Amino acid sequence: MATEYSKPLPVPQPESDHYWEQAAMGKLVAQRCTDCHEFQFYPRVFCTHCSGRSLEWQELSGKGTLFTFTIVHQPPHRGFAGDVPYIAAIVELAEGVKMPSQVIGIEPDPEALSIGMALEVVFEQATDEITLPKFKPALQ
Amino acid sequence: MPNIQRLKNLSGSAAIVGVAESDAIGKVPDKSPLALHSEAALNALDDAGLALSDVDALFTAGWSTLDVAEYLGIHPRFTDSTSVGGSSFVIHVAHAMAAIAAGYCEVALVTHGQSGRSDRAPIPRNSGAPMMQYEYPYGIIGPPVSYALACRRYMHEYGEDRTRQAMAEIAVSTRKWANLNPKAYFYDRPLSFDEYHDSRWVAWPFHLVDCCLVTDAGAAIVITTPERAKNSRKGGVTILGAGEGHDHSMISQMPDLTRAFGRNTGPQALEMAGVSHSDLDLAMIYDSFTYTVMATLENLGFCKPGAAPDFVADQVTAPGGSFPLNTNGGGLSYTHPGMYGIFTVVEAVRQLRGETGERQIKNCELALAHGTGGLLSSTGTVVLGRP
Ligand SMILES: [Zn+2]
Numbered sequence A: 001m002a003t004e005y006s007k008p009l010p011v012p013q014p015e016s017d018h019y020w021e022q023a024a025m026g027k028l029v030a031q032r033c034t035d036c037h038e039f040q041f042y043p044r045v046f047c048t049h050c051s052g053r054s055l056e057w058q059e060l061s062g063k064g065t066l067f068t069f070t071i072v073h074q075p076p077h078r079g080f081a082g083d084v085p086y087i088a089a090i091v092e093l094a095e096g097v098k099m100p101s102q103v104i105g106i107e108p109d110p111e112a113l114s115i116g117m118a119l120e121v122v123f124e125q126a127t128d129e130i131t132l133p134k135f136k137p138a139l140q
Numbered sequence B: 001m002p003n004i005q006r007l008k009n010l011s012g013s014a015a016i017v018g019v020a021e022s023d024a025i026g027k028v029p030d031k032s033p034l035a036l037h038s039e040a041a042l043n044a045l046d047d048a049g050l051a052l053s054d055v056d057a058l059f060t061a062g063w064s065t066l067d068v069a070e071y072l073g074i075h076p077r078f079t080d081s082t083s084v085g086g087s088s089f090v091i092h093v094a095h096a097m098a099a100i101a102a103g104y105c106e107v108a109l110v111t112h113g114q115s116g117r118s119d120r121a122p123i124p125r126n127s128g129a130p131m132m133q134y135e136y137p138y139g140i141i142g143p144p145v146s147y148a149l150a151c152r153r154y155m156h157e158y159g160e161d162r163t164r165q166a167m168a169e170i171a172v173s174t175r176k177w178a179n180l181n182p183k184a185y186f187y188d189r190p191l192s193f194d195e196y197h198d199s200r201w202v203a204w205p206f207h208l209v210d211c212c213l214v215t216d217a218g219a220a221i222v223i224t225t226p227e228r229a230k231n232s233r234k235g236g237v238t239i240l241g242a243g244e245g246h247d248h249s250m251i252s253q254m255p256d257l258t259r260a261f262g263r264n265t266g267p268q269a270l271e272m273a274g275v276s277h278s279d280l281d282l283a284m285i286y287d288s289f290t291y292t293v294m295a296t297l298e299n300l301g302f303c304k305p306g307a308a309p310d311f312v313a314d315q316v317t318a319p320g321g322s323f324p325l326n327t328n329g330g331g332l333s334y335t336h337p338g339m340y341g342i343f344t345v346v347e348a349v350r351q352l353r354g355e356t357g358e359r360q361i362k363n364c365e366l367a368l369a370h371g372t373g374g375l376l377s378s379t380g381t382v383v384l385g386r387p
Helices: A017-024 B004-010 B033-048 B065-072 B088-102 B130-134 B142-158 B160-178 B193-198 B226-230 B262-273 B290-299 B330-334 B342-353
Strands: A029-033 A055-059 A063-072 A086-093 A098-103 A118-125 A131-137 B015-021 B057-060 B078-080 B107-115 B201-204 B216-224 B237-246 B282-285 B366-373 B378-385
Touching: A017 A029, A017 A055, A017 A131, A063 A098, A063 B142, A086 B142, B004 B088, B004 B262, B015 B033, B015 B226, B015 B342, B033 B065, B033 B107, B033 B216, B057 B065, B057 B088, B065 B078, B078 B088, B088 B107, B088 B216, B088 B237, B088 B342, B088 B366, B088 B378, B142 B160, B142 B201, B142 B290, B160 B193, B160 B290, B160 B330, B216 B342, B237 B262, B237 B342, B262 B290, B262 B366, B262 B378, B282 B290, B282 B342, B290 B366, B342 B366, B342 B378
Parallel strands: A098 A131, B057 B078, B057 B107, B282 B366
Antiparallel strands: A029 A055, A063 A086, A063 A118, A063 B201, A086 A098, A118 A131, B015 B216, B015 B237, B107 B216, B237 B378, B366 B378
16 A cells, blocks of 8 residues: 555454455455354354354355445545545345445446445455455446 | 333323523533533523532433543432433433432432534544444444435435425424524524525535534433422423333444334333323424434324325424424534434423423423434433423
């Protein structure tokens, strides 16, 4: 990274180390319960659907749809001053979980975006350690 | 689940006898947050005809009661630092009633003080928390971005144009109330529909005027037994019903973006009070954004999901309208230091006492005050009545 990264960075916790390690390798993963088979976002030490303690990591398809979005004009943190306007979003993944992210690769214009539009994951490296899964319009 | 029969027995077992703001609200760079707590506390105790030496219970949020009690120089025998955002202080009112009814204390003081505008040392967040890991890196930071995500989803489900019109109605009607409140930040600044639509974007679909103010302010509430309330300076306003709870912290974990926890706390508070929506003379509903108050009307059961745009049409929520709403001018146009909830109770009490001058509602006997905290996360509702 040529310039210093000035946006907030995640501080991975023991239960989320794997999520961030995989993201750095270009993989989007989530926990799946071996008892009830539900996925969950974000990682925890147990399944919030059935309280089961047996979770396994699974790579996700990276496909999803736009659940909701906002176009941020006033930077909520100084690190985003050069990024506005940007599209903050909640994405509903094909596996059923929702995750917060950004939509990139499309004009930040409410008319250009529609709820339910198909998205696919892209990986944006922030630092040597942290890569952020973001989403772009899916190629049909 | 709450035991509604026992809650009905609790109804009316405490009364609010004092309310006040800090000496000044708005731009107050020469006062620290704890100074604002203290001024409000002294003013509210004066309103009640009581002194700091009478206080035996302390409730606060944002700060620990440890810090506030020490600054005030009091040694409370019951304390509660429940801190779930702007709804906290509405929740404290109910907690105080429970503590008084149980015998833990007799004179409860709820304090708030926040320098949202001028704080020299804002309290940092825990950077390992899930919100900081999963939302902050994407610029999903703070209320405008988070509430805008909920609002856009509401527009998708119930129609963008009618949602926009309702947001404009709320912004304009709330400003009209502020124009009747000399303490309001926008007391002498009217707002037209044209100005609403021309306002700059903060986080689309939110214009600047869809967003609450950012001010410095403090407020406090004094609560005691019905017996002691009878001998207080202005008499008591009875606490009739209450409900509280939350269902997420960060916005992407909200179970249903258009249905906040008021769906539970509103009906519970009304049932505990033994009243229905149509009995209420005043609704004081936390308006962090125009959208918040609109959606909250549905959550609380004033109208069905998706019906708020019709419910608030044609300025019925403005002065002289059929549904008085946020008569102090709200977080949108009166004051909003960060955790505004306490001010909904302050205004409800003043309206019930009939002391709000130009903006006074006729025959105000029953009021609902509702706080929303965090990112549509937590809610607290109380129903208050003239004795
Ligand atoms: Zn499970």
